[in-house]
Every structure is written in C-alpha cells, then in structure tokens.
Amino acid sequence: LSYMIQNSRKPVVITGAQKPIDVPDTDARVNLHDSLLYASDPESQNVSIVFGGSVIAGTRAKKERAKSYNAFSSINYPKLADIRGNRIIRYIPPLHFNGGVQFCHDMNGSVCVFKLIPGISSDILSGLFSQFDCIILESFGVGGIPAYLMEEFTAQMQEHPEKLAIIATQVVHEGSDMNIYKVGRQVKEDYDLLETYDMTIEAAVTKAKWILAKDRGRTHSTIKRDFYSCINHDVLI
Template sequence: MNARPGVLLIDAGGTIASVPDDRGVLVGRVGSAGLAAALPPLPHALTERQAYAGLSEDMGFGDALRVIDLAAAVEGDPALAGTVVAHGTDTMEDVAFLTDLFHGGAKPVVFTGAQRAPGAPGADGMANLRDALAVATEPAARGIGSVIVFGGRILPAAYALKLDSSAPEAFGPPGAEIGRVDDQGMRLRSLPLRRPAFARVEPDATVEIVALALGSTGRQVDLLVEAGTRGIVVQGFGRGNVPAAVLPALERARAAGVLLGIGTHCIAGGTAPSYASGAALADLGAIPAGPLSVRKLRLLLAVALGDGRIATEAERLARAWLAA
C-alpha cells in the first residue's frame, strides 16, 4: 500500500528528456522519456502523462496550455497530492508562471528539469525530479501554488529566473527562495503570496517584448503596431526608463489601442516612475512590471487580453492582479 497519495508526473520535454543526434547535439525526444521508470522505488504512486516532446525553446501557448490543463485536473482527484512537471529550462519560468496565473487550487504544481542530459557526466535530472516529488507530496506544501524546484532551491513561479545557462544551480535569485529540499526532505520557510487566479483563457499571442539599448528608437514599436500587435512590453533601463526618442512611438501605440507595459533589464529593484521618462510612461498608462520580469509581464498582459478582451478591460484586470 502506498504511504502517500500519488503524483501526476507530466513529461514536457526539455533537456531531462533529450537525446543526442549523430553529431552529439541535444535534440528533443520523439515519444515519452519514461521518467517514472528511471526513478528508484517511491512511497507513492506515479501517473505519467506526456504533454510535449521537444526542447522548450520551441514551445508555444498551445503546448503550455496542455501542461496547465493536465495539472488543473489533479485538483479534483483525491488520489493525487499534486503535480510535477519535467520541463525544459529555457522557458520553464514562463510556463510555471502562466500556470500560476490560472492555478487557484491548493495542490502544488512543481516544475523541474535538468541542465545536463541523461547519461552526461553529473546529470542532474533525476535528483531534481526526486526533490520535486518530495515537495509535491509534502502536506506542508499545500497552498504553495506553482513553484520551480531546481538545485535544491524552492522558488515561487512569479519570481523564479534562469540565471545560469549551464550550471546545475540554474535558477534564482537567492532572495526569492522560500525553502530548500534535499535527501532529508523539504524545509519550507514561507508560502508565497497567492493572487487571485484568472479564468482559463487562450492567451493573446500577439503581445511582444521590445528590448531597448543605447541609441534605441521607436522603430520596433511602430513596426509592431503596423503588424497588428495588441500588447507591447518595453524592457527599459534602470527603474523602467526609456530614451526620449522612443516615447513618441509609444504614444502612437497607445493611441492605436495597444496595451503597454514597462519593465526593466535589471533582475532586482523593480520599476517606478522616479525619472522623467518613467513618469511620462505612467502618464501614458503603461502598466509597470513592479517585481515581475519583462517576460512575466508579457504573459500577464497576454492572459489579460485573452479570448479577445478589449485593452481597457485587460488593463483593469492586469492592474488588479498586480495590486492584489
């Protein structure tokens, strides 16, 4: 008899499920990775389902929604304690956060993966998977929402970032960590802030990011508006500042009904209208990312605009979520 309720293990591709091609280059696996069979005996049952086969840089909203829908079904199943998603690291923070936007339940949704492929020296996938299962089955983790467990760290989906492209401790920042997990189990210091969940919608895939650099103009913004983009998130400098040359294009975008957001390239400190350009953006109605990364603000706006919502309603929803 199993000592604990079971876990849904979702195979969503990535390095943990990858294989080398004829040149030794990692590619996505065709078919299931059979992750459950590779684990040692566990005190709980595993139900394995495949949501995606491939590397995570190729995922789209449809792929992410398959993961989200499988995890959502666990909430009503008394035989399952939670969900573990084995996922590629390149877009793990995106899909984990998108899951969190829709997940209002108490059962954990735990994302993990690998930096080193199966069979490679120091392969980390099975250790991360074991840690994720420990969190998903721990009663104290009820209410934790969607989290990333990687390299022993437990990080809320809203604030987790991939900070290293190759090292096993890929995700941070350390200040966002809410607990640790190792061979002795989970040590949770706090539960993350849970904001109200959105109703399940099809996110608006036309929301785009414009990354600014020295000498940037508004050309990218104008081209996106001409292409029918419904939302633009600007990755600005510092506290969310932009060159004066970009402001007229953002004004034109706003006049065309485009939902605007403003974030920063910095990994800490957030945004605020402390300087002239930031204040001008606030006056224009740009939604500040606050502590969210630019990629996550994009997802918030895509969900707010989902199912064809108009920009004014989407802005209200996004601001309400940020303020909750």
C-alpha cells in the same frame, strides 16, 4: 502554467537536470527525488520549479546559469523553500485561496517585447503598434522612455489607444520605478501606462497574453486591475 492553472491547492512541480540522468555526476536523480518529496507534502500548492535544492514560485523563476546545477534563481522574491535531504525548509507560508482552482486555456500571442538599445530608431515603433496588441518596452535602469523616442511613442499611443503598452526594465533585480525620473514619470501620467515593478519579464509577457485573451471586452481599468492582481506571488505593489 501559473496563469493557466490558478489557485491550485494541488502542487504542479516542474524539474529537470543540467546533465543526462545516465551519467555518473548527473543532478537529475536529486532533482527528481526533491520534486517528488515536495509534491507529496500537504502544504505544497500552485506551480513551482524544484531544482538544485531550491523551490521557486513559477512566476519568479529565471534560468541564470547555463551549466551550473543551481541553474534557476528566484527574482525579486524569496525562494518558497529549500530541500535538504528529506527535509523541506519553508520560508513562505501557503496561500489562502478564495474559491476553487481556475483553468485558463486561452492565450493571446500578439505580445511583443521591444528591448531598447542605444541609438535605436523610433521608426520601429509604428510597425510594432500596428502589428501587436501589446508592446512591452524593456527600458534602461528603473524604466522610462528616452527623450528622442517620446515624440513617436506619443504619436503611436494617440493613434492606437486600444493597444496595451507596458514599461519594463532590462535590469533583472530590484524592478522598475518610473516615478524616479521626469521622462518616465511624465509618460506614465499622460497615458496611465502599466509598468512591471518587481515582476519578471517572463511573467509580464505571459500575464499580458492571459489578460488579452481573458478580457475581450476590456477597458483600461479592468486590464490594470488584472495586471496588478497577485497570481502565484508574481507581483508586490
């Protein structure tokens, strides 16, 4: 929703509950109350999740707990606010928009997340590059491509220069930095690869879908510009 409804001065608030609303110890009533309180405040804007007393930007939210009431966390970015009773405690000031709200209806679903595991065969790369318009590689640590995959990855990049490759990290917190190690730095320089930095993998996937649908006559420079443009607090570079 953060990419389909951009620059919205009206808040779009998502909430839910870990337990049904009709059980005695449900969190549904509190979450609903907090959502209405936040949505009705004149300083609220854009897409956010209100859950467990926290207000989290839609692009930064990740569900990290399956049963606990504080199910969602804000990844690599502060919470927008906390809600205590009938009081909203804000940490991040409202954004200033240039222009009106933008609605984006199209998404390109040809995006794949390829999670690297130790010893995975390089043969899978040819299938991914031939089938998908965008491949997001979830690599280890700060990001990079293991040396034994480099030959096949290089061959696929040369054979499919129109495909979009993005490097992400499997580590939830603190983001990627391909410049730290030689294997990551070299491949990034050779192909001007995009990397997610502090973005969540969920935001990176959806942003890639939005960009591929939006930039039909795309060039690498326009894709790079759009991917690193900040939408609802999704990236800091």
